[in-house]
Structures are given as structure tokens and as C-alpha cells.
Amino acid sequence: MADLELLSAEVAKANKALPLARLVTMHSGNASGYSPEDDILFIKPSGMDYDEITPENVVPVRVSSGEVLAQGVRPSVDLPHHLFLYRNMPEIRGVIHTHSNFATAFAAVGKPVPLVLTAIADEFGAEIPCTPYVDNEGEHIGEAILKYKNRAPAILLGNHGVFAWGKSPRDAVKAAVMIEDVAKTVWLAMQIGKPHEIPPEEAEKWYDRYHNRYGQSQV
């Protein structure tokens, strides 16, 4: 139970981070977090202002059945896509969906964010792919994400927006922030010239350093 309280607090915090990082306008994004031990995810309530979100009102959902476990509150309409990703990507614990502007501009023209910055190599280890357009019925969005994703913890949905994920809701926020940040830099670069791709073997060096030696976790 204590772990679920922690998770609901983390999911509330991840949702509140979206407008603070300027990744959403009005209600156009959502975050969730998953506890496989409890078979439960928490997700943003549908249509709620971000400043009203608390650990008490994020919506618990049983992941195996999709059953909403709270009375009188509707989960985000994007719940089916979050459920699909948790069911099909067993390592992930946090998922974010946004229509953040620069990343979604690439999605509007159906282009990946190319691997042209060391920051992209660090965080994503590859270009950030873009799926073709899919509608919002059934599992179409989830299936497109599974089909087109690479090692990057984020993807563009053609004509739509961003899905990002991670080993926690906080990691998913980071991926959602970083895809917008690098998309903005690449877009700026495209105004003044043609960005150069980083060769895969060079990208690997940056990815390896960032994922295996960067930060304080192994001190």
C-alpha cells in the first residue's frame, strides 16, 4: 500500500510537470505510472486542470482487466494506449503523451527527429522515429508505437504528437521534455542549414557514456 501511495504521488507530480515544462496546452497531455506487483496503474483524470491534480484524484486502473478502480471519476481518454504499452513493454513503469509543439511539428510532416545532436545520441541513442497516421480506435495507436519504435524511449505519432516512456513516471517526463528540447534545436538548425547526421558508431559512444557512466548512481 505504501508503494501505491508513492506511485500515485509520483503520477500526480509527473502530470503537474507537463504544463510547467510547457509541454501541454489546456488538457492536451497525460502521464501514468504502473506497479506490476499490484497490477495497477494511476493516470490523469479526464479533462481535469493540472493544478487540481493530487495524489488522491489520479485514477487507479487494474492493468490486466482495464477496470477503473475509483468511483465517479473518469480516466484520461488515452488510457487504452497507456494500458497497451504497459502490457506489451514489460520493462516500462511510466508513460506520457503530449502534443508538445516542436516535436509535434515533426509529426505533422511525418518526419523523425534525426540523429544530428550529441544530446539525441545521449538520451535516445537513435533518431526518434515517426509512425504513419493512425486513428484513435482500439489498439491502433499502441500497435503503431510497437511496430515503429526503436531503442529511443519516445516516438512521434504521425499528424498527432508524442508518446514517451521510462522506468518511472519521472523518467518518462524526462524523455518527454528532452524530445521537445532536441526537436526545437533541430528545427532551429534547419532554418540555417542542413543538419549533419551523427554516424551510428559515434552515437553509440555518447549513448554508452550517458547510460553507463553519467551521474551519481554508481559513485
Ligand SMILES: [Zn+2]
Ligand atoms: Zn493526443
